[in-house]
Amino acid sequence: MRSVTATAAQATSFARSPRTGKLVLKLAAVAAVVTLSGCSLFSSKKDPNPPAPLVEFTQKLRVQTAWSVSVGKSGSFQFSPAYAAGSIFAAANDGSVVRINAQNGQTLWRSRTDMDLTAGVGTDGSTVVVVGQKGRIQAFDATSGKPTWSAQAPSEVLSSPAVGEGLVVIRSIDNRVTAYDADNGSQRWMVQRNVPSLTLRNAPGIAIGSQTAFVALPGGRLSALALNNGGPRWEVPVGDPRGTTELERISDVSGVPALGSRDICAASYQGRIGCFDLLNGNVRWIKEFSSDVGVNLDDAYVYAADISGAVTEFARDTGAVIWRNDRLKNRVLSAPIAVGKAVAVADYQGYIHFLSREDGAFVARLSTDGSAIQAPPVSTGSSVVFQTKSGTVVSVVAE
Template sequence: MRLTEKLTCVGMVALLAGCSSLNPFASKAAPRNPPAALQELKPTVSVRTAWTANVGKSGAYVFTPALAAGSIFAAAADGTIARIGAVDGREAWRINAGAPLTAGVGSDGTTVAVVAEKGVLMAFDADGKQRWKAQASSEVLSAPAVGQGLVVVRSADNRIAAYDVESGTRRWIAQRPTPPLTLRTAPGVVIAGNSAFVALPGGRLVALALTNGGARWEVAVGDPRGTTELERIADMSGIPAVHGGEVCAAAYQGRVACFDVNNGAARWGKELSSEVGVGVDERYVYAADSAGNVTAFVRGTGAGAWRNKWLAYRSLSAPVPVGNVVAVGDFEGYVHFLSREDGSMMARQATDGSPVYAGLAGPGGLTIFQTKAGSIVALKAE
């Protein structure tokens, strides 16, 4: 199911008002907005598959790979964790965590962190040997962030906790308010400098001090609006992107916006609804909205540079800018390469036919994606 079909209700009123229509056994009507058919495309760049690997299916969760120390670290719902060479795709090791996992991998190259069912946080060393286990306060749906001697996770009850990377001892915990109704999605955490930037339900972005979890600043990316709880969902999407002195993020039924990393001062914001987050390079901020449009915004001002409308309602992944192209995956397992300069369609590459959920920029101009079926695919546009 797409992320907008997965809702979490808090309290009986929200349960009755917001979730009664989400009966999985009810007959499904035809989609109101059918996905756009793919048009015949004459490639203007050559795309080749550099390597592929498979770690296992994602199941009901969204798994994101991590790039660190020249390797891709990836995981699957059945507990599989693998370390794969980012350049050549060679598998260094593969282990099983011993429990079903609920989120992707966080790594700094020396520590590999994953989360199992019921919020069990596990850390392994660079060779796949388990270091420690710890218990989060509730289920965790987004990949841990690893850096500055800490492993930081956000659990479903909106608690953010930091654990010592060596021992697993909890260093601090921060509690944020939880809206009555939220998407059952995975707004993420990124560590940069001396802060953890955390995307939260309710459309909030907070910067926490790594020393003690205190809030350096907190801003609204999506302000809840509307008369019903469903209309007022404005949850953060994907993982915040830090580039230079800015952190940029997007919210469902909210905005795409950039803020100063030091004090949270708003640089700019534009109305946009996204379920998957943003991609950033030195010139643009790229966002795929809920309608399947991909838009590039000028980083400094937020002015719209271009918009691609050819992938309407194809459930796109967050854009990944690499060199002169911007890559996005879709629900049929295709990866589309757009021009960084004007957004035009440049090439298309099939993967395994399952939804493409998450990607990242790899070494040597590679784009690396993980699919729902568990394929890790490294592509090179030349």
């Protein structure tokens, strides 16, 4: 579930319906729940924002499931797969961790932690890292699946660990970014960031490259930290907190920043979308946008789904809108991802929709297990891999 988390000093929190994307206000003191619908605090029996019905179209693209593997349910957390060393690594809330051959779906090993997990897998192909209850970190050898070390994060972790260049970098919900040695788990550095009064209870991610950790943060900030000591290289505002209430001012960066060779792109909730220079953070382009699932990119384009359910393709160099498909309204979409001649995006019913890269028209559709797909998909180069809330990891190819 996508939700909004208050600081410990506050008595309220907010959650988003996985079906409609609406905000739900939970009053902890009186255990009352009401639905925010427009300007009213009272819900009606009729959904004011119903999911768009599936569009009928002539299928023009051949898509198929290459393989699927059951890993385990996500529970109330978000679990996304990771791709490295020719394998897909995935985890589940019950503590299961698996390595799957990305070509044929063969399970190479399956391990089980002694704790419930709270986020997806991080790996560089050598070390596999998961996080569990109360911020406990567990690492495995990627070849054998055997546990190698464990460590303790400062608080609960909802984002997948980032593993690369000899480090494991983790952001906990108290907004501390901590780096651990990938070989033995010893802490290398820690950076404390300010915590906004209200934040989305989602999984803003971390990308590692060029000896830098690029960290998506609550409050709409994208921060570049030096891997050797956590020192700041640059920081830019992707979000632009505005409004008269704390709820209106939520502008967290969403999803995992999309890392290119010379730029990095990101989007925020109630904020903006943009691409920035990798070395100094200079703005290449930025536009008004609201997303809670993040972005993906390829050599020429940036793909993003906004909170209303519209999918947009932007020119990567200028930010110009190439096309926009708004016929998946209120279907609670995943981040889109390029696959072959199409852009794939999943929804709350487990459908994967394929849109033409040229004009955004529907070209194919594929069903999975019927449960929501909200976690970021990953590309293997020849396929894309999604993980459903019910725990199916599915590899899809498009021709």
